[in-house]
Amino acid sequence: MIQRAFQVVARCGQQGALLRAPCILPRLNPASAFGSSTDSLVSRFCPETTDLKDYALPNASWCPDMLSLYQEYLEKTKSDGWIKLPSFKSNREHIQGLQLPSGLAVASDKDDCRIFTRCIQVEGRGYEYVIFFHPSKKKSVCLFQPGPYLEGPPGFAHGGSLAAMMDETFSKTAYLAGEGLLTLSLNIRFKNLIPVGSLAVLNVDVEKIEDQKLYISCVTQSRDEQTVYAKSSGIFLQLQLEKESSQQ
Amino acid sequence: MIQRAFQVVARCGQQGALLRAPCILPRLNPASAFGSSTDSLVSRFCPETTDLKDYALPNASWCPDMLSLYQEYLEKTKSDGWIKLPSFKSNREHIQGLQLPSGLAVASDKDDCRIFTRCIQVEGRGYEYVIFFHPSKKKSVCLFQPGPYLEGPPGFAHGGSLAAMMDETFSKTAYLAGEGLLTLSLNIRFKNLIPVGSLAVLNVDVEKIEDQKLYISCVTQSRDEQTVYAKSSGIFLQLQLEKESSQQ
Numbered sequence: 001m002i003q004r005a006f007q008v009v010a011r012c013g014q015q016g017a018l019l020r021a022p023c024i025l026p027r028l029n030p031a032s033a034f035g036s037s038t039d040s041l042v043s044r045f046c047p048e049t050t051d052l053k054d055y056a057l058p059n060a061s062w063c064p065d066m067l068s069l070y071q072e073y074l075e076k077t078k079s080d081g082w083i084k085l086p087s088f089k090s091n092r093e094h095i096q097g098l099q100l101p102s103g104l105a106v107a108s109d110k111d112d113c114r115i116f117t118r119c120i121q122v123e124g125r126g127y128e129y130v131i132f133f134h135p136s137k138k139k140s141v142c143l144f145q146p147g148p149y150l151e152g153p154p155g156f157a158h159g160g161s162l163a164a165m166m167d168e169t170f171s172k173t174a175y176l177a178g179e180g181l182l183t184l185s186l187n188i189r190f191k192n193l194i195p196v197g198s199l200a201v202l203n204v205d206v207e208k209i210e211d212q213k214l215y216i217s218c219v220t221q222s223r224d225e226q227t228v229y230a231k232s233s234g235i236f237l238q239l240q241l242e243k244e245s246s247q248q
Numbered sequence: 249m250i251q252r253a254f255q256v257v258a259r260c261g262q263q264g265a266l267l268r269a270p271c272i273l274p275r276l277n278p279a280s281a282f283g284s285s286t287d288s289l290v291s292r293f294c295p296e297t298t299d300l301k302d303y304a305l306p307n308a309s310w311c312p313d314m315l316s317l318y319q320e321y322l323e324k325t326k327s328d329g330w331i332k333l334p335s336f337k338s339n340r341e342h343i344q345g346l347q348l349p350s351g352l353a354v355a356s357d358k359d360d361c362r363i364f365t366r367c368i369q370v371e372g373r374g375y376e377y378v379i380f381f382h383p384s385k386k387k388s389v390c391l392f393q394p395g396p397y398l399e400g401p402p403g404f405a406h407g408g409s410l411a412a413m414m415d416e417t418f419s420k421t422a423y424l425a426g427e428g429l430l431t432l433s434l435n436i437r438f439k440n441l442i443p444v445g446s447l448a449v450l451n452v453d454v455e456k457i458e459d460q461k462l463y464i465s466c467v468t469q470s471r472d473e474q475t476v477y478a479k480s481s482g483i484f485l486q487l488q489l490e491k492e493s494s495q496q
């Protein structure tokens with residue numbers, strides 16, 4: 001344990017930016033799978049069979065643009081290397097078999113938790129989204145349809161709902177592309193308001209991985225690419241994962 | 249109408265930053281109350297009597313820290329110039345009597361809309377928050393307690409939920425301090441994770457108002473100020489409001 005703690009301190013000391021990084025830094029496990037390949041991360045993240053409900057599937061609330069672009073990317077999963085990410089009610093489900101570093105786990109009622117972007121379960125009212133990821137290109141595309149419970153200005157999505165959608169898409173991308181676990185920064189320039197009920201497409205790229213940090217950029221726009229809703233970037237910190245559990 | 253449109257274009261042309269600003273810029277009303285005093289904005293924003301439910305009131309889910317700091321600021325509303333802002337289900341209620349510029353209003357079902365930060369109505373599960381505003385200091389304080397439906401890493405608030413809380417607090421502050429209506433940018437540096445169910449305090453300052461833009465900064469920390477959760481800044485665009493309606 002002392003050795004692990006020392007490694008954390010040493011790691012922080014090596015990087016100025018991390019001196020002010022999260023204090024709740026988990027204890028690192030020297031025997032963990034740090035440096036896991038993207039393929040192995042993806043295969044554990046996307047179980048072939050599961051009883052968990054996948055919320056990233058079409059429902060009656062999806063607008064025609066969202067449905068057709070979903071079908072388009074689904075086709076690309078068959079031949080073009082894209083992967084459709086499942087989306088469960090909680091991150092606790094996503095990390096089954098992966099186990100977050102122990103410092104990130106606290107005791108709380110597992111049954112009553114929801115990942116923020118699945119907080120509203122009535123179809124079409126809150127977040128409707130699906131993320132596709134391309135392992136070798138280190139790109140993601142998120143199809144996002146904000147519902148009327150995500151309102152800011154009347155008739156338009158709250159800027160914060162888009163910020164959260166970005167953070168969530170960045171998080172999953174950073175995790176799969178390089179074990180990025182913690183958001184260090186998020187910068188957003190808003191260009192246009194997204195009408196409630198319409199489709200916004202987040203095009204996400206991992207720009208580089210350097211000094212244990214992933215640099216991610218995103219352009220959010222309408223399907224026809226004629227309207228840019230926002231441009232954003234984020235930096236994520238790589239953290240070692242605990243050993244794979246025996247559950248899978 | 250042509251004159252109004254011209255004014256918008258001219259305004260954009262004057263400011264480089266606005267050349268890439270929202271295309272859904274509303275038509276400006278030359279006869280509007282642009283330049284309203286903070287006092288008049290606050291008095292219209294905080295009706296003395298209303299039938300609308302105010303969600304920014306204590307309930308059984310509030311943790312002791314949240315309750316006691318709420319009481320502390322409530323005392324300051326009596327003698328120190330602070331104002332407790334009401335928080336209704338939708339921004340449509342907030343702007344009664346103010347009317348957003350016409351370009352920002354679209355036809356949609358009024359009865360089925362919620363402001364994003366009040367999207368979850370079960371007490372304690374989603375956003376619990378209350379904002380206090382000081383007109384002459386141009387400061388705000390938001391007491392924020394994230395519930396288990398706002399989860400990111402197990403046991404901690406999603407970074408996006410804090411981003412949205414910032415954007416919402418910034419929005420209300422920008423509006424009351426100087427008719428700031430649209431978020432142009434939001435920059436966040438995350439320092440520590442916020443445990444679900446605990447209190448985070450957002451300390452918000454309007455740094456300056458220049459070239460029709462409000463520059464806002466925020467430090468989010470624990471009540472004892474020993475843990476900084478995030479530092480952030482935002483820029484908001486001032487927009488002319490339509491004339492006050494006769495409803496109030």
